[in-house]
Amino acid sequence: MAIKPAGLIFIWILLSFRSHGIHMVEITSVAQLDRNESVLIFDIHGKLNELEKTVLSSHNKLLETQTNLTNCLNGNPQLNGLLEKLHKLEVGLKEIRANTKKPGDIVIQRRIDGSEDFFRPWADYKKGFGNSSGEFFIGLDKLNKLTNSRPYELLILMEDWENDSRFARYDQFIIGNEAEKYVLKELGKYSGSAGDALGYSLGQKFTTKDQDNDVWNKNCAVEFTGAWWYKDCHRSNLNGRYIKGGNTTVFAQGVDWYPWKGHYYSLKFVEMILRPT
Secondary structure (H helix, E strand, O other): OOOOOOOOOOEEEEEEEOOOOEEEEEEOOHHHHHHHHHHHHHHHHHHHHHHHHHHHHHHHHHHHHHHHHHHHHHOOHHHHHHHHHHHHHHHHHHHHHHHOOOOOOEEEEEEOOOOOOOOOOHHHHHHOEEOOOOOEEOOHHHHHHHHOOOOEEEEEEEEOOOOOEEEEEEOOOEEOOHHHOOOEEEOOOEEEOOOOOHHHHOOOOOEEOOEOOOOOOOOHHHHOOOOEOOOOOOOEEOOOEOOOOOEOOOOOOEOEEHHHHOOOEOOOEEEEEEEEO
16 A cells, blocks of 8 residues: 655654664654755765875875885985895894704814814724814714714805805715715705805715725825815815915815815815704
């Protein structure tokens, strides 16, 4: 049945419930409802326009801030230098965290002051020598047993005479037994800041001054006063002659890591570490 408009039509709209009763507003006519809707829509439209202006203003301010920062960086070499130093410091701290000794680490070789003679015969390198609190080599027999007992990575820490430091990491280090001449069987993947020097020795047998197992027509250990996994001959010579001061006129006979310092520089400090993986 149709409802005919006669007099005032009362429409009650429920707005909200409160804890004590019901709150309602009376709209006295359809015409008033239409007017109220129009006012409400106009008000919403106005607020949307204001919000759009606010967002646009904030966006412009962000662009201005970005431009100012860029101009500040471009026009301030000192600030650029500071940011570069902060970045290097962050990288250095990451390296320190990565290279700090951890439980389970085994130091297998150390060069620190030249107090120990590393130009030794096969028998000494087989059993090991030196003092584990100073300069020493753990011994090839022990190294073979360790690297074949469980997975280890090899971490090599180095420092030059200017107190700059570098490292090299190989994530799978395995050597053979004496019958295999302690061949360098596995190195895995290299990472680090010193450059990959030991990769050149992969697959090579160990050579000392009295046992020549390299592929050169002479004895690399004799020629370069060390003992190592020489090929023909080396890009690293961490058991070479300890030469104080770093720079030397002697070619490749020192504590040598070629990718970092070349063959005419002998390092101040070296530590070779096995780390369980």
